[in-house]
Amino acid sequence: MxxxxxxxxxxxxxxxxxxxxxLGAAGVGLFATMLVWLFSxxxxxGALAFTLxxxxxxxxxxxRGGAPGTAPLPGRPAxxxxxxxxxxxxxxxxxxxxxxxxxxxCDAMQVLRLPALADVSVxxxxxxxxxxxxxxxxxxxxxxxxxxxxxxxxxxxRAERAWxxxxxAAERIRLSGLSPAERSTVERVIKLLTTARDSDSDAERxxxxxxxxxxxxxxxxxxxxxxxxxxxxxxxxxxxxxxxA
Numbered sequence: 176m177x178x179x180x181x182x183x184x185x186x187x188x189x190x191x192x193x194x195x196x197x198l199g200a201a202g203v204g205l206f207a208t209m210l211v212w213l214f215s216x217x218x219x220x221g222a223l224a225f226t227l228x229x230x231x232x233x234x235x236x237x238x239r240g241g242a243p244g245t246a247p248l249p250g251r252p253a254x255x256x257x258x259x260x261x262x263x264x265x266x267x268x269x270x271x272x273x274x275x276x277x278x279x280x281c282d283a284m285q286v287l288r289l290p291a292l293a294d295v296s297v298x299x300x301x302x303x304x305x306x307x308x309x310x311x312x313x314x315x316x317x318x319x320x321x322x323x324x325x326x327x328x329x330x331x332x333r334a335e336r337a338w339x340x341x342x343x344a345a346e347r348i349r350l351s352g353l354s355p356a357e358r359s360t361v362e363r364v365i366k367l368l369t370t371a372r373d374s375d376s377d378a379e380r381x382x383x384x385x386x387x388x389x390x391x392x393x394x395x396x397x398x399x400x401x402x403x404x405x406x407x408x409x410x411x412x413x414x415x416x417x418x419x420a
């Protein structure tokens with residue numbers, strides 16, 4: 176607006192009708208002053224908003240790893256876990272795995288429902304048995320230190336993975352590898368064990384246990400289902416417990 180005002184003033188001074196043009200120049204100056212006063216707050220607010228947005232974007236860029244073209248600051252490396260605590264955690268995991276495996280081997284009902292988990296001719300079960308034996312051989316009562324501790328931790332990891340794989344495989348197989356007659360016998364033994372466990376009649380429980388043990392012995396002898404020794408022992412103790420006092 177200033178150049179326009181100067182031009183108007185120059186024309187007014189060179190013109191014969193100086194006063195009207197001078198009044199026009201004054202009007203232009205007044206109009207320009209009003210525009211400045213009116214738009215100054217808008218310009219100020221816009222400049223402030225631009226500055227805040229730009230600062231916020233810069234902070235976000237730094238938080239995500241630095242501004243474009245800059246490398247993020249290296250973080251502080253995490254402290255390595257103490258070897259003795261890692262070993263102790265692995266020992267607790269192994270005790271849990273051993274308890275889970277023992278619970279299966281002591282329960283004839285579980286063995287009959289998942290016979291592949293007790294059959295080392297199944298590849299996944301054989302791998303688990305080997306991995307479990309390796310971890311058990313490396314287990315110690317106290318922290319061994321040296322290279323023995325990490326070997327035990329690695330063996331527990333392998334045993335846990337092998338157990339999950341073997342259990343999943345047994346769930347898929349179930350009784351599919353048996354003939355219809357063998358499957359019928361297994362299902363009959365499961366019913367007998369259920370009756371022996373839930374019946375309120377001493378005579379009925381004794382009869383069910385006796386028939387179940389006889390059928391299981393035949394299945395084990397024929398190689399249809401391998402019944403682990405802990406399962407047979409638990410079944411014998413349950414049958415003796417069913418005898419009337």
